[in-house]
Amino acid sequence: MSPIDRMTARHRPVLAGWGDVARTMASDLRGVSAIEFALVLPFLLATYFGVIELVQTATVNGLVAQASSTVTNIVTQYTTISASTQMPDILNAASQILAPYPSATGGIVVTCITIDGSGNATVAWSQSLNVTAQTPGQSVTLPASLDIPNTTLILGQTSYALPPIVDFLSLGPFQLSSSVYMSPRNSTTINLAP
Numbered sequence: 001m002s003p004i005d006r007m008t009a010r011h012r013p014v015l016a017g018w019g020d021v022a023r024t025m026a027s028d029l030r031g032v033s034a035i036e037f038a039l040v041l042p043f044l045l046a047t048y049f050g051v052i053e054l055v056q057t058a059t060v061n062g063l064v065a066q067a068s069s070t071v072t073n074i075v076t077q078y079t080t081i082s083a084s085t086q087m088p089d090i091l092n093a094a095s096q097i098l099a100p101y102p103s104a105t106g107g108i109v110v111t112c113i114t115i116d117g118s119g120n121a122t123v124a125w126s127q128s129l130n131v132t133a134q135t136p137g138q139s140v141t142l143p144a145s146l147d148i149p150n151t152t153l154i155l156g157q158t159s160y161a162l163p164p165i166v167d168f169l170s171l172g173p174f175q176l177s178s179s180v181y182m183s184p185r186n187s188t189t190i191n192l193a194p
Helices: 003-027 032-075 086-098
Strands: 080-082 106-115 121-129 151-162 174-182 191-193
Touching: 032 086, 032 106, 032 151, 032 174, 080 086, 086 106, 086 121, 121 191
Parallel strands: 080 191
Antiparallel strands: 106 121, 106 151, 151 174
């Protein structure tokens, strides 16, 4: 036997052993599931939290729209409304629509807008909760379909800063808002009493 044959014979079992190990590792799939799960987990978590944020934002956005619609609807039923007794109750009741979300990060404004014979719209009065009311006498730009001379409109506005549940992208609070215009129901205008 030549020295090359002896060397080949000596190494043949070792090479065959490594081949068995390689075949065994290639056919053993026990760890593949764990590796695949580890690779997919970040995407699953991002999707899960993204869906939660989307659902919460849609829910609160609906509540914001409902709050502005409700406060406007209530105010349009008055002919004269008291700024000291009735209006705070109406604004507080409208803010309760946002429950269970904290109403401190939301604000509600009710504004009476008068339109003169020339079609110029100005703020007659404005009341608010948690935000600054509009200034009486201030000029207002209305949608063309609502700018009717010698009429009065009630504008209800609600804003809400919704903080994300998990802010891993540093998006900050989502700013939600809604505005609703309605005409007075029982008179041509609504007076604000002290």
